[in-house]
Amino acid sequence: MAPATPNNSKKRKASELESDDLLGNVHKSRTPKQSMKKPEHHTEHVDGSPNFRVYCPADPEDPKQQDAFHSEVTLAEGFRWKYRIEPKRWGDIKSYKNVKLQEQTFSTNDIIYVNRQDIPPAPPSENLTEKELLEYDQKNFWVGKIIQARADSDKAVYLLVAWLYWPDELPKGLKKSYHGDGELILSNAMDVIDATSISFLAEIDYWPEFGDNGETLQQTPERFWRQTFNAGGYDTHSRADQSHLLSNLRTYCKCKKQQNPSKRMFHCSNKSCKTWNHEECLIEEIGRNAFNAYVNGNIDEFAKEHEPSMTLGQRALQPVKALAKRIEEKIEHALEDGLEAVKEETGIKMENGTGHGNGTSTTSKVSGKRGRPRKGAWEQNLTVTLSNSDADKPLVAVIKEKIGKQRSWEVKVDCLLCGRAMD
Numbered sequence: 001m002a003p004a005t006p007n008n009s010k011k012r013k014a015s016e017l018e019s020d021d022l023l024g025n026v027h028k029s030r031t032p033k034q035s036m037k038k039p040e041h042h043t044e045h046v047d048g049s050p051n052f053r054v055y056c057p058a059d060p061e062d063p064k065q066q067d068a069f070h071s072e073v074t075l076a077e078g079f080r081w082k083y084r085i086e087p088k089r090w091g092d093i094k095s096y097k098n099v100k101l102q103e104q105t106f107s108t109n110d111i112i113y114v115n116r117q118d119i120p121p122a123p124p125s126e127n128l129t130e131k132e133l134l135e136y137d138q139k140n141f142w143v144g145k146i147i148q149a150r151a152d153s154d155k156a157v158y159l160l161v162a163w164l165y166w167p168d169e170l171p172k173g174l175k176k177s178y179h180g181d182g183e184l185i186l187s188n189a190m191d192v193i194d195a196t197s198i199s200f201l202a203e204i205d206y207w208p209e210f211g212d213n214g215e216t217l218q219q220t221p222e223r224f225w226r227q228t229f230n231a232g233g234y235d236t237h238s239r240a241d242q243s244h245l246l247s248n249l250r251t252y253c254k255c256k257k258q259q260n261p262s263k264r265m266f267h268c269s270n271k272s273c274k275t276w277n278h279e280e281c282l283i284e285e286i287g288r289n290a291f292n293a294y295v296n297g298n299i300d301e302f303a304k305e306h307e308p309s310m311t312l313g314q315r316a317l318q319p320v321k322a323l324a325k326r327i328e329e330k331i332e333h334a335l336e337d338g339l340e341a342v343k344e345e346t347g348i349k350m351e352n353g354t355g356h357g358n359g360t361s362t363t364s365k366v367s368g369k370r371g372r373p374r375k376g377a378w379e380q381n382l383t384v385t386l387s388n389s390d391a392d393k394p395l396v397a398v399i400k401e402k403i404g405k406q407r408s409w410e411v412k413v414d415c416l417l418c419g420r421a422m423d
């Protein structure tokens, strides 16, 4: 059957058209001819609903690929790919810049949510939290960027989309701890899908990460992408780490690792440093140092040595007094408890640092029975949280004892690179 031209359809749908390049009223309720599947791995190509297959990357010189439409697309800066679509007929179908679907207009380069199932999901309940809404979206939708829109008629509208992956959709080993909530990874895995499978327009922005001067701190969009994935390079047979298929991200902190935007970082205001410190790295450093002091019975001295400076503004005077009082109380507590009690609670013998616990303690929170404190071992005895809630106070770490009297201490937080106290 010869495809109807968009001109024919215009006659019937003129009232719904908004411009020459806008195609009207695609019926969303229509069930796609074939269920559309997103490729789990790029090597397994799955038919798009209109029987077009997309190969990316593709060699346009390949003589075996005659019945194919060849083109190139820049999906992101430095992420340009040659691809081909079979059969060649793809290139003969009229292309449009915009598509109208159920009162929403979709344009090339828009990012869209695509129904995973033929039957669209029941709408989410209105009082979902952001986290629940994210789970709902991840469960029900794929995410694609519209590269081209073409139509045989107003009832046969096809979209060439490049997929963005939720981190959980990435092939094994490529989901990283730095991937944040609401993060997507733009890939060169492409498909032609039926426009009826669009759910709605996605508000997913490119996010350029943090600058050196502290700008855009904590302003990560709820949904965003910052990284690309060369899905076409993924080899399901190779066991080698294929992390190089993910584009490089900025690294921060003394640990020189990427940042998970769902977690906090703290910027050093020292002009010759300007390092972003991961919250977890700051906490680990303070926790370990505090724990050393703790098991040696001199955590109160440690807290005093690392007392937060209170020179910022007059309102800080009050907290100083309060803090002094608290420190006094803590010293009293410490004297009461004594070093032996601390040793007993932590189960660590301090004489040589490699001894074994006495194993007689009755608390389940006891740790360190295997000897020398390991990385993170302090976490079983202490908690450390960073607080910058008071604008007049510098950043402070609150150290709390998990066992015994559950005492707490407040100490300053030093930049891991230059050592200067963070404000």
Ligand SMILES: [Zn+2]
Pocket: 252, 253, 254, 255, 256, 257, 277, 278, 281
């Ligand atoms: Zn770090």
Ligand SMILES: [Zn+2]
Pocket: 268, 269, 270, 273, 274, 275, 415, 416, 417, 418, 419, 420
């Ligand atoms: Zn610094």
